[in-house]
Amino acid sequence: MEYLPNIIFAVILIIGIGYFARNVKKLIRNIKLxxxxxxxxxxxxxxxxxxxxxxxQSKLIRRPVSGFLHAIVYVGFIIINIEVLExxxxxxxxxxxxxxxxxxxxxxxxxxxxxxxxxxLVLVSVIIFWIRRNIIKVKRxxxxxxxxxxxxxxxxxxxxxxVLMCLFLVMxxxxxxxxxxxxxxxxxxxxxxxxxxxxxxxxxxxEKSAWWIHIVGILVFLNYLYFSKHLHILLAFPNVYFxxxxxxxxxxxxxxxxxxxxxxxxxxxxxxxxxxxxxEDEVPAKFGASDVMDLTQVQLLNAYTxxxxxxxxxxxxxxLTGKKLSPRKIMMDTRDRLEEVGKNIDLNKGKFVDDGKQxxxxxxxxxELWACTTCNACVEACPVSIDPLSIIMEMRRYLxxxxxxxxxxxxxxMTNIENNGAPWPYNxxxxxxxxxxx
Amino acid sequence: MxxxxxxxxxxxxxxxxxxxxxxFWVGSAGSYDDRAKxxxxxxxxxxxxxxxxxxxxxxxxxxxxxxxxxxxxxxLFQMQAVMNIEVLNAYEVKRIVTCDPHxxxxxxxxxxxxxxxxxxxxxxxxxxxxxxSGRLTLEGDTYKGKRIxxxxxxxxxxxxxVYEAPRDVLKKTNATLVEMKRHKxxxxxxxxxxxxxFKDAEPGNKEINVLRTEDALETLPEIIATGCPYCxxxxxxxxxxxxxxxxxxxxxxxxxxxxx
Numbered sequence: 186m187e188y189l190p191n192i193i194f195a196v197i198l199i200i201g202i203g204y205f206a207r208n209v210k211k212l213i214r215n216i217k218l219x220x221x222x223x224x225x226x227x228x229x230x231x232x233x234x235x236x237x238x239x240x241x242q243s244k245l246i247r248r249p250v251s252g253f254l255h256a257i258v259y260v261g262f263i264i265i266n267i268e269v270l271e272x273x274x275x276x277x278x279x280x281x282x283x284x285x286x287x288x289x290x291x292x293x294x295x296x297x298x299x300x301x302x303x304x305x306l307v308l309v310s311v312i313i314f315w316i317r318r319n320i321i322k323v324k325r326x327x328x329x330x331x332x333x334x335x336x337x338x339x340x341x342x343x344x345x346x347x348v349l350m351c352l353f354l355v356m357x358x359x360x361x362x363x364x365x366x367x368x369x370x371x372x373x374x375x376x377x378x379x380x381x382x383x384x385x386x387x388x389x390x391x392e393k394s395a396w397w398i399h400i401v402g403i404l405v406f407l408n409y410l411y412f413s414k415h416l417h418i419l420l421a422f423p424n425v426y427f428x429x430x431x432x433x434x435x436x437x438x439x440x441x442x443x444x445x446x447x448x449x450x451x452x453x454x455x456x457x458x459x460x461x462x463x464x465e466d467e468v469p470a471k472f473g474a475s476d477v478m479d480l481t482q483v484q485l486l487n488a489y490t491x492x493x494x495x496x497x498x499x500x501x502x503x504x505l506t507g508k509k510l511s512p513r514k515i516m517m518d519t520r521d522r523l524e525e526v527g528k529n530i531d532l533n534k535g536k537f538v539d540d541g542k543q544x545x546x547x548x549x550x551x552x553e554l555w556a557c558t559t560c561n562a563c564v565e566a567c568p569v570s571i572d573p574l575s576i577i578m579e580m581r582r583y584l585x586x587x588x589x590x591x592x593x594x595x596x597x598x599m600t601n602i603e604n605n606g607a608p609w610p611y612n613x614x615x616x617x618x619x620x621x622x623x
Numbered sequence: 624m625x626x627x628x629x630x631x632x633x634x635x636x637x638x639x640x641x642x643x644x645x646x647f648w649v650g651s652a653g654s655y656d657d658r659a660k661x662x663x664x665x666x667x668x669x670x671x672x673x674x675x676x677x678x679x680x681x682x683x684x685x686x687x688x689x690x691x692x693x694x695x696x697x698x699l700f701q702m703q704a705v706m707n708i709e710v711l712n713a714y715e716v717k718r719i720v721t722c723d724p725h726x727x728x729x730x731x732x733x734x735x736x737x738x739x740x741x742x743x744x745x746x747x748x749x750x751x752x753x754x755x756s757g758r759l760t761l762e763g764d765t766y767k768g769k770r771i772x773x774x775x776x777x778x779x780x781x782x783x784x785v786y787e788a789p790r791d792v793l794k795k796t797n798a799t800l801v802e803m804k805r806h807k808x809x810x811x812x813x814x815x816x817x818x819x820x821f822k823d824a825e826p827g828n829k830e831i832n833v834l835r836t837e838d839a840l841e842t843l844p845e846i847i848a849t850g851c852p853y854c855x856x857x858x859x860x861x862x863x864x865x866x867x868x869x870x871x872x873x874x875x876x877x878x879x880x881x882x883x
Contacts, residue, residue, distance in 0.1 A: 434782025435732035439697045443737065446701040472697065502812040502835075507828030556825040559693050559817030560777040565808050581695030594822040595694050602699060606685035607651040608821055617681040619653070619660040620630045620667075 194276035194400075201404030208411040212489060215527040218537075219482040224427050231426045234570070239425040244568040248496070251317075254310040258346070261307035262418070265300050265353065272400050282363065294368030301357065301372040304350045311346045318343075325495030328504075330514040335493055338413045345406050349399060356395035359388050417492035421569040424490040427483045428570030433561045436578060441470035473582025476543040477523045480579060487571040488520035497563035497573060503556040510556035512563035512573035518548035519576060545580055554580050555592055628667045632681040633714045643678040645749070646716045648730065650723035651686045652852035658859065659722075659852035665881035666722050666746050672881075673759040677720075683710050689729035694818040701737060704729075708739035722746045722877060724778035724851045725816075731783070745779055747789040747850050747876050754795055761883045766798040771879075772844040773800065774835065774858060775810035776851035789850050789876055796883055801842040811835045813857035820853050836861025840871075847873045 224231065237243045242259065246252035271284045280286070284293050317323045318339055326339065357363060358376035370377070380388055410416050417424075448454050474480050477488075497512035498504050504511050522544045530537050545551075557577045564572050584590040591599070598608045605613045636643055647670065653663040670677050688703030711719075719741045721727050731743035744752075753759035771793055779785045786807045793800050805811045814824070814831030824830060836858060839847045847862070849855045852875070859873045 432728075432732055432783045434728040434778050436692060438701065438733060438736045442697045442701050446698065446705055449702070450705055473695065500809065500811075502814060502831045503825070503827070505811070506814075506824075506831050506834055508825045510825070552825050555822070556827075557817050558777070558812045558814060558819050558831065560812035561781040562777075562809070562812065565781050578693075578695070582697055583695075585695035586698060591694060591696070592822050595818055598818070598821040599691055599694065599696055599699055602686045602688070602691055602703065606703070607655055608686065608690055609651070609655055611655045613685070614682055616649070616654045616684060617630070617632070617679065619649075619663050620628055622660065623626070623664075 188279070191277060191279045197401060197404065198273065198276070201401075201407060205408050205411070208408070211527060211531075212411065212416075214530075215523050216482050216485045216489065218478050218523070218526065219480050219485040222427065222481045222483045224483075227430055230430055231428075234428060234430075235422055235426050238428075238568070238570060239422045242568065251494075254313055257303075257306045257310045258314075261303040261310075262346075265303055265307070265350075267296070268300050268353070269400070269403060272396070276400065282360075285363075285366070290366070290368055294366075297357065297369030298371040301354065301369070304353050305372055308347060308350045311343050311350075315340065315343045325499040328495060328498055328511055328513070330511055330517055331493070331495070335414065335517070338415075339493070341409075342413060342415050345402070345409070349402050349406065352395045352399040352402065356392055356399055359383075359392040359395065361385060361388055361392075414491065414493045417490050417569060420486065420490040424486055425570045427486060429564075429572055429575075433564055436575075439472065439582070441472065471583075472586035473584070474576070474579035475545040475583045475587070477519060477526055478537075479583070480519070480576060484519070484572070484576055484579075485523055487573075487576075488516050488523055490569055491516040491520065491571055492569075493517060494568070496566040496568065497571070500562040500566045502558055502560060502562065508553075508556040509550070510553040512577075515549060515553070515573045515576055516571060519544060522548050545583065549580065551584060551590065554584065557581075626668070628664060629671050630667055631678045632683075633678045633716075634681070634683065636678045637714065641676075642715065644676045645718045645720050646711070646714075647677050647679050648687075648719050648721035648723075648726055649679055649684060650721055650726040650852070653722055654684070656852060656856070658856055662722055662852055662855065662875040662877050665875065666877040668881045669750060669753070669759065669877060673753045675753070675758070680710060680714075687726045687729045689725045689733075690818050690821065692729070692733070693816070694821075700733075704734055704737045704739070708734060708737055711739060711741065716741060718742045718744070720744050720746055720749045722850075722852065722875065724776040724782070725853070728778040728782050745785060745788065745850065747779075747792055748785065750876065750880055751788045751792050754792065759880075761795060761880070763883050764797060765883050766796040766846075766879065769798045769845045770801050770843060771796075771798040771846045771848050772803055772839050772842040773806075773848045773850075773876075774803070774813065774839060774854055775807055776849065776854050777810070777812050777816050779850055780807060780810055789848070792876055792880065793848060796879060798846075801844060803838045803842055805838055811838055813851075813854040813861075815853035815857045820856075830861075830864075832857035832861040833864050836865055840865060840867065844871060846879070847871060848876055848879060849873065850876050 242252065242256055245255055271282065274283045275281060318326050354373055354376055357370060357373035359380050364370055364374065364377050380391065471479060477485060491513065493513055495513050501510065501512050526537060529540055554577055557574070559574060561574060564574050601608050601610050605611060633646065649663055652659040685707055686703055687707065688700035691703065692700035719730055721730070724745060727743055727745045730741060750759065773789055773793060775786065790800060811834065812831060813835050839858065847858050849858060855873055855875055862868050862871050862873055
């Protein structure tokens with residue numbers, strides 16, 4: 186019976202981490218539904234971006250208020266998590282504050298002291314975040330796509346953080362030996378008096394309860410990530426690594442099209458030739474994207490990384506002028522559809538069975554796609570290198586090349602280019618007329 | 624009293640066995656759009672004044688295919704690109720300048736993958752180069768102290784990170800450069816990009832060009848400077864919508880410098 190707590194702890198830990206690992210596997214499987222991307226080059230530049238943009242949060246700080254508060258929560262969370270290491274060791278081996286025994290008293294005091302200060306700073310920041318979302322009502326949290334679950338999700342994460350930070354402080358405040366040692370209890374010494382009326386036994390129960398709820402809370406939070414927008418705390422790093430390195434204006438040239446264009450332009454090509462022999466199971470190339478499987482793995486990773494901050498949407502010229510397009514919604518729709526496809530695969534023993542739905546139409550409408558000016562404001566605004574524009578472009582390609590579903594005026598424009606090499610119906614031979622006009 | 628411009632074509636150059644130092648890519652807007660043609664002429668005026676040995680493709684130039692690509696028609700884009708690349712490579716073109724950021728972006732970034740490798744620059748970069756090498760000097764003080772605000776074209780700024788060249792050129796005019804709240808990386812689009820120029824906007828509560836014009840008006844400018852024929856059209860329309868066309872001019876940087 187002596188080892189019961191250790192065993193219970195180990196079991197909870199294994200379940201917590203195991204379930205999370207299971208979902209991570211699912212996430213990777215879902216991302217792999219997309220086309221492969223070659224990111225083997227420029228690894229130095231990619232790592233540099235990870236350090237500057239992901240670790241260093243260089244793009245977040247462009248909005249000073251939210252950027253600063255985010256930096257506190259981010260630093261706080263990473264550093265306070267060192268404490269989790271001690272909790273895990275204590276839990277498994279039945280020790281109490283192993284750090285206090287193995288580390289020099291001054292170092293341990295310094296560490297716990299900084300955790301306590303950070304915990305308070307995180308608490309304050311999180312409360313301000315909550316106020317921004319619920320009282321001040323910062324506009325970007327109130328777009329059409331933020332109703333229902335996305336709104337609650339944002340708040341639930343904040344509540345989680347408040348509870349976890351409070352538990353950490355209570356755990357320290359009710360730890361009599363820790364308070365008696367009087368080193369590192371920078372904040373908790375002011376909370377300790379609240380418990381002064383309790384007996385030592387009660388205090389011990391409070392301390393142990395806080396300790397247990399804290400670690401269980403962390404494991405629940407870890408598992409909550411997969412079901413929420415909060416995956417960015419992990420995925421921001423790979424996402425930035427795989428982010429676009431080329432100039433933002435450079436859109437990819439479709440290789441499948443290049444092959445056909447080369448053939449068309451080849452004077453030696455026989456127009457009546459039978460198509461080259463192809464393997465029977467070879468699917469003809471589909472131009473553009475109508476569903477998540479047509480996107481790249483990086484675009485799908487983008488979708489899981491998006492934390493719905495809405496900086497993209499708040500800079501989108503179409504959205505600012507009341508159009509339906511919202512780059513954030515493009516990312517949320519892509520993720521939601523990918524999750525739907527993933528569940529379909531789970532239910533059908535590892536194979537996707539056509540559900541009669543797709544990303545285009547059932548999630549993202551043509552109206553949204555055609556409102557985009559391709560201005561790259563959303564791409565520039567994203568703090569974690571998400572590229573909503575590339576998804577919009579792939580879907581436009583599908584609309585135009587597979588469905589001939591461009592707006593009529595654009596069809597006219599394209600016909601003009603085909604016929605006379607300009608988007609307007611002017612004669613090619615008049616191209617130099619400007620020379621002699623005034 | 625039309626001022627005679629010297630505009631050699633690549634074909635003429637080749638017939639004389641000459642190779643220009645730079646090809647001026649006029650672009651479809653610069654060739655056919657009435658407002659944009661004025662920008663084209665202004666830029667040629669600068670090229671002539673600085674004795675730049677340049678040429679145009681003239682009737683051998685065709686649309687870059689940029690707008691088709693943004694509309695989603697990759698086929699049409701690549702057909703146009705391959706045709707243009709054939710012409711450009713036949714003339715052994717090495718360096719290209721253009722007044723249209725969309726052509727600039729397309730030629731610079733999207734043609735190389737299809738076999739067209741050129742050193743492509745925007746006309747504001749070229750004007751800056753001419754000024755710094757002393758080939759082009761500004762004599763007049765036409766714009767001294769005038770309040771000018773520069774609207775960053777998306778495909779020059781965000782798309783290719785060219786923010787300074789147009790500003791450097793404007794500073795040389797001794798004008799007072801005033802920035803809009805949204806500028807450089809966060810500049811608002813004029814509303815024409817992504818093939819929007821050629822279609823009606825989706826339902827909304829405002830036109831994008833009007834919103835952008837309001838950004839510009841906040842700076843109380845005398846001139847709104849642009850570096851893109853489409854931006855120019857959008858901002859000109861915006862200024863008219865705000866009934867400010869009597870007080871505020873919308874001018875391309877080429878026009879500003881040509882008149883300085």
